[in-house]
Amino acid sequence: MTSFTGFRRREARAINSGNLRWADTGPTDADFIAARGLSGEPLGALLERLKWGNDHRAYARCVHLLGERFYDRKKRNVVKALCHTAIREWLDENCKKCGGRGLETDKFRNMTTCTKCNGTGLHQYADYERAHMANLAAGSWKKYERDYETVLECLRGAVSSHTVGAMKAFEEVAA
Numbered sequence: 203m204t205s206f207t208g209f210r211r212r213e214a215r216a217i218n219s220g221n222l223r224w225a226d227t228g229p230t231d232a233d234f235i236a237a238r239g240l241s242g243e244p245l246g247a248l249l250e251r252l253k254w255g256n257d258h259r260a261y262a263r264c265v266h267l268l269g270e271r272f273y274d275r276k277k278r279n280v281v282k283a284l285c286h287t288a289i290r291e292w293l294d295e296n297c298k299k300c301g302g303r304g305l306e307t308d309k310f311r312n313m314t315t316c317t318k319c320n321g322t323g324l325h326q327y328a329d330y331e332r333a334h335m336a337n338l339a340a341g342s343w344k345k346y347e348r349d350y351e352t353v354l355e356c357l358r359g360a361v362s363s364h365t366v367g368a369m370k371a372f373e374e375v376a377a
């Protein structure tokens with residue numbers, strides 16, 4: 203059974219790999235590439251490509267598609283800066299203290315749960331940080347807060363349905 207993180211790591215390697223030969227000896231990078239394309243979730247696939255494949259050409263397209271997702275839900279346009287901010291936040295989501303491990307070393311050199319993120323490994327973005335990234339006055343963030351939550355939901359939804367879709371396609375491709 204392929205685990206989520208295992209799949210993601212393998213996917214990242216496959217994106218960066220020039221080795222696309224098909225082999226009879228178990229799944230190859232080519233299988234992963236094929237599965238990615240079959241996930242049925244173009245925004246999620248592009249976001250993963252941007253993050254794990256360091257493919258910066260995907261960025262503008264991600265912003266555009268994310269804006270479209272918002273429009274589909276709310277029937278109005280979103281402030282583009284919110285899409286930029288959500289993508290940047292997602293690209294840099296690790297806790298600044300523990301680097302995303304969720305663990306830190308105490309003064310007795312024992313590993314303990316990170317006190318900053320409580321072990322989640324995620325950085326909890328504050329309103330002022332988001333406003334700053336979006337180039338908006340910190341005091342005006344309340345006005346954008348709900349739209350921003352929607353943008354984040356669209357983004358996370360796209361990423362998780364891409365992962366689910368790609369894993370399913372991978373099981374079929376590699377079977």
Ligand SMILES: [Zn+2]
Pocket residue numbers: 297298299300301302303304305316317318319320321322323324
């Ligand atoms: Zn932490």
